Amino acid sequence: KAPASSKPANARLSFEARKAQAQCAMGQRLFETIIRKQSNLAVAADVTNVADLLSIADKVGPYICVLKTHVDLFDSWSDSTMSMLRDLADKHDFLIFEDRKFADIGNTVVGQYKGGIYRIAEWSDITNAHMVPGPGIIDGLKSVGLSQGKGLLLLAEMSSAGNLAQGAYTEATKAAAEANSDFVMGYISQTPNAWPGGPGSPGLIHMTPGVQLLAGGDAMGQQYNTPEHVIGVNGADVIIVGRGIIKANDPAASAQTYQHAAWTSYQKSITAS
């Protein structure tokens, strides 16, 4: 029998064990969904037409734990779109993550989260925020979302070239997440295994965008890594795939391929000991 010390540095606890440590209700729900569907795949539905959004959500729904939206890219938005999207989330058992990247002072994000035309807090399960405005942004979002059982991801690192979410910035974000783990369910991150002290509390989840089966980049600074690298080496829990799935000829088949790649990588990282 191999000694415990043969466990690699990046081996992780199972999602089951981590769910038990999650302090945020929505974090627990995400771990449950991942385990139930054996999917740690999120799809970024970056389309401009709500009919396309609903069509993609219905196609990839069976293979994902999270559908990520940019509501302000859609050319229309209505209560009926909102209910159709929620119905698809219920039908296929996925969570909705509005990738708003809140980045204003506390008083302003309160209104941006609950009000306006989009009423993001009403239909999304998860949203995210940059820590650049300081901890008041968490206070503001929490004042809206905590009582409704919503969850917040903090942007600890980004995938784009020359980004400033590094070093002391990332560490301040990690400290704020740990200090608010009733509402902060985890991170948008890139290389949590390389953080000083590692990825942090097991109850917090790491989601990583900028993933494709073929590594590369775009003309505006986005950089791509493979699922195996992002999960096995960098320490992501959930991969977020956009163009690799939604631009595929068969988004459902592509989602299934990514789901398998991500889940296999996760399984390897916990059974390596």
Next chain:
Amino acid sequence: KAPASSKPANARLSFEARKAQAQCAMGQRLFETIIRKQSNLAVAADVTNVADLLSIADKVGPYICVLKTHVDLFDSWSDSTMSMLRDLADKHDFLIFEDRKFADIGNTVVGQYKGGIYRIAEWSDITNAHMVPGPGIIDGLKSVGLSQGKGLLLLAEMSSAGNLAQGAYTEATKAAAEANSDFVMGYISQTPNAWPGGPGSPGLIHMTPGVQLLAGGDAMGQQYNTPEHVIGVNGADVIIVGRGIIKANDPAASAQTYQHAAWTSYQKSITAS
């Protein structure tokens, strides 16, 4: 006659001289508006109702160079609201600054700026962005706004407690602004006079939020300074006033008071030599 050395360290060039050095078309327009109206006051119209927005814009319009909006706080938005707001900007000669705080990768902000329900690039003259995603965010916004003569402000510093826009972050933002001064017209900043090397190119403008006649704060980390301090000591060019004007019993009278305070502080800072 006093020797040139009696000029204080924070003395500045006149807005006329700085206009001549602005590389960005919208930056030149803002300097012209400030000079023509003798107003370096911006009002933050942080309301949730578009009727209130239009009413405030009409009341404070004569006293301001810029009206700042958060379009995603409004409970409705339509082409007709958009034209009524543009008409008020023409009537009162002010520029419209949508305080979107873009904070995503280049490819995403392209759609968020020009598309969606809000079509921000269509009706706003100025918008702003955080540099946390890296220079791709400027490339993305510039690909939409430059040909239309729009201008971008970069968030170099923030007014909220514990914010992370400091030190190396601020310096990277300054470098990106200087490198893109065809489209970047200036900064959202707090203490440009204290920056290493000072406020930077005279063609770039500094706008500072978090200003009230009485210094103080709110319950979510916002901190207030007076116009005299912000302009005379910290080095702001334009003050952005929200609650101090829009919550006043008489917003027009309050705007006039702030306009006078801001302009007097500016005049003192150029005539101090």
